[in-house]
Amino acid sequence: RYTGAGASDLLGTDARIVGDVDGDGIDDMLLGARGDDTFANGCGAVYLISGGTGLSSGAVDAAASSSFHGASSGDDVGDDGTIAGPIDLDGDGVHDIVVKLPHGVKGTFKLLVDRA
Numbered sequence: 001r002y003t004g005a006g007a008s009d010l011l012g013t014d015a016r017i018v019g020d021v022d023g024d025g026i027d028d029m030l031l032g033a034r035g036d037d038t039f040a041n042g043c044g045a046v047y048l049i050s051g052g053t054g055l056s057s058g059a060v061d062a063a064a065s066s067s068f069h070g071a072s073s074g075d076d077v078g079d080d081g082t083i084a085g086p087i088d089l090d091g092d093g094v095h096d097i098v099v100k101l102p103h104g105v106k107g108t109f110k111l112l113v114d115r116a
Contacts, residue, residue: 024051
């Protein structure tokens with residue numbers, strides 16, 4: 001069981017198994033927290049939990065192998081329906097991640113491509 005970094009993070013507003021993003025051969029998981037306010041009020045966040053480390057419990061920001069945070073107040077990154085995957089967009093055989101910014105600039109998304 002994971003907890004948000006803050007009491008009002010709304011961790012789990014989107015959750016998805018996204019395939020093997022980190023290249024260790026085990027499927028990984030993304031957890032959305034649209035209420036995260038790390039950089040701005042309600043900017044939101046998405047956390048990558050590596051399947052290779054096994055599921056644990058505790059604060060998601062400590063357990064995550066990486067994270068993406070919205071930059072502006074009300075971006076709501078990690079809201080329901082904002083995480084896409086698994087998909088291999090660059091054809092290298094490793095899954096990539098797409099995160100939509102639902103309340104940012106209209107039509108904005110962030111493509112997180114592996115760096116292998």
